[in-house]
Amino acid sequence: MDRLAAFENDLLEAWQRCMAHEQIVDLCLADRTVRFRIKGDACLLDALCHAQIIESETPIWTVYMIDASDTSCPMPSVPWTLDAFGRRTEVANGTDERRLTSFNIDSGILTYVEVVKKIAIVWIRSRTAVPMYERAAPLRHFFNRWAVSEGLMFLHAGAIAQDGRALLLAGRGGSGKSTTAFLAMQGGWNFLADDYCIVDPSEPPVVYRVYSTCKLTHSANDWIGYEDARQISDPDKIAFFLNDTTLSVPGRADIRSIVLPAIGKEALLTPTSAVSAMRALAPSTLLQSAGAGRDEFRRISDLVRRIPAVHLHLVKNRRAVLILLNQILQLNDPIVRAEV
Amino acid sequence: MTEMTYKIPGPHVVAETIDGETIAINLETGRYFSMCDSAATIWQLVMDGCTISRIMAKFEGDVRQMGSEIASFIQQLVDEGLVASSEAETSEAPDAMRKMAYATPRLEVYTDLQDLLILDPIHDVDEQGWPRAKTRAV
Numbered sequence: 001m002d003r004l005a006a007f008e009n010d011l012l013e014a015w016q017r018c019m020a021h022e023q024i025v026d027l028c029l030a031d032r033t034v035r036f037r038i039k040g041d042a043c044l045l046d047a048l049c050h051a052q053i054i055e056s057e058t059p060i061w062t063v064y065m066i067d068a069s070d071t072s073c074p075m076p077s078v079p080w081t082l083d084a085f086g087r088r089t090e091v092a093n094g095t096d097e098r099r100l101t102s103f104n105i106d107s108g109i110l111t112y113v114e115v116v117k118k119i120a121i122v123w124i125r126s127r128t129a130v131p132m133y134e135r136a137a138p139l140r141h142f143f144n145r146w147a148v149s150e151g152l153m154f155l156h157a158g159a160i161a162q163d164g165r166a167l168l169l170a171g172r173g174g175s176g177k178s179t180t181a182f183l184a185m186q187g188g189w190n191f192l193a194d195d196y197c198i199v200d201p202s203e204p205p206v207v208y209r210v211y212s213t214c215k216l217t218h219s220a221n222d223w224i225g226y227e228d229a230r231q232i233s234d235p236d237k238i239a240f241f242l243n244d245t246t247l248s249v250p251g252r253a254d255i256r257s258i259v260l261p262a263i264g265k266e267a268l269l270t271p272t273s274a275v276s277a278m279r280a281l282a283p284s285t286l287l288q289s290a291g292a293g294r295d296e297f298r299r300i301s302d303l304v305r306r307i308p309a310v311h312l313h314l315v316k317n318r319r320a321v322l323i324l325l326n327q328i329l330q331l332n333d334p335i336v337r338a339e340v
Numbered sequence: 341m342t343e344m345t346y347k348i349p350g351p352h353v354v355a356e357t358i359d360g361e362t363i364a365i366n367l368e369t370g371r372y373f374s375m376c377d378s379a380a381t382i383w384q385l386v387m388d389g390c391t392i393s394r395i396m397a398k399f400e401g402d403v404r405q406m407g408s409e410i411a412s413f414i415q416q417l418v419d420e421g422l423v424a425s426s427e428a429e430t431s432e433a434p435d436a437m438r439k440m441a442y443a444t445p446r447l448e449v450y451t452d453l454q455d456l457l458i459l460d461p462i463h464d465v466d467e468q469g470w471p472r473a474k475t476r477a478v
């Protein structure tokens with residue numbers, strides 16, 4: 001048994017030895033069932049509650065989750081030296097084609113994924129130390145490795161939809177993805193994501209909702225004025241846990257266009273190239289996904305070649321932004337194009 | 341003296357080319373790069389295992405200017421950790437390629453996403469042997 005397999009055994013045995021009450025939660029994400037076996041607090045699933053389903057008989061993946069502070073079950077000791085911990089949180093000696101080990105020093109969350117056995121182990125040092133960004137968009141490293149093994153993509157992108165037709169919103173933090181998603185939601189669009197989504201790159205490409213949260217900077221919300229029952233915040237942003245009515249709309253749609261929002265001087269659409277879309281999607285996705293590399297980059301490259309991209313110049317005018325979003329859908333709607 | 345060839349130093353460097361533009365990402369530094377025109381061609385030739393003189397042979401232009409600019413461009417790729425010198429055999433393949441017009445190769449550098457990476461993963465160790473982030477001043 002290699003050192004990593006021994007570590008996996010240690011983690012699973014420690015999880016099984018923990019005497020805390022076990023809670024089972026099944027989630028349906030991108031039409032696939034993932035079972036969470038949880039000991040201790042389940043705060044990481046708050047942002048995934050919309051995906052909860054009645055217990056499934058055939059879950060494909062199982063995630064063993066434990067909160068060390070809530071159960072008094074500490075993480076097993078680490079078999080690596082400190083220099084093994086990488087800047088994307090991946091543990092170099094704990095990651096290979098089958099396995100991913102990630103430890104986020106900021107949130108105190110260990111994620112171990114084994115794609116052949118289809119299991120993951122998530123160890124939370126303390127729920128009180130989990131930062132807002134992790135509560136709003138949890139388990140990203142698990143979702144990335146899970147998505148790749150399922151032929152899907154976990155992308156750093158927002159998504160909004162109308163009548164089953166989606167716009168993917170791409171760009172670095174601060175480009176206007178969340179603002180566009182909020183404005184669209186207030187204008188009657190379906191909300192799918194403001195920051196992270198799952199994409200099935202088959203033909204036609206489909207985007208799926210992952211999280212039931214949406215984040216805004218405090219200053220953006222001063223303008224947008226969004227209010228929802230539950231919210232958490234840090235000095236930079238507010239995360240809203242969207243209500244059941246907002247989430248009752250379908251959580252999937254066919255992707256019609258990639259939209260690159262940017263704050264502009266006048267509301268405007270300008271067509272742009274596949275390479276611009278790749279620049280907006282790939283670096284931020286890869287830099288935030290522990291262990292992601294060439295395969296993920298190639299999939300993004302294939303995706304952007306197949307979907308038209310457009311720059312959306314944003315201004316503080318709700319009506320103008322909504323008109324432009326509708327125009328993008330019509331421009332890239334094959335039925336409308338055929339009639340033109 | 342044999343001329344140097346280069347290769348990508350590891351899986352932390354990834355690159356893709358679309359419509360003649362190459363995007364490369366160094367996943368360790370968080371810096372990403374764009375190369376167009378001659379720069380994209382040179383990148384591909386470097387990936388194919390070509391030496392500087394073989395790369396120069398693919399372009400039409402002033403030999404002295406090309407020699408110094410291509411060497412300087414490749415040194416920039418080395419400095420950014422995108423390529424490292426290699427022991428591999430020099431490639432012969434692209435000789436049949438039609439010569440291209442030469443333009444000074446430029447490496448466009450983007451640093452706006454570096455803050456997505458943890459600045460310093462080496463921290464204090466707690467009693468369980470796990471690293472622990474230093475307490476931040478409020």
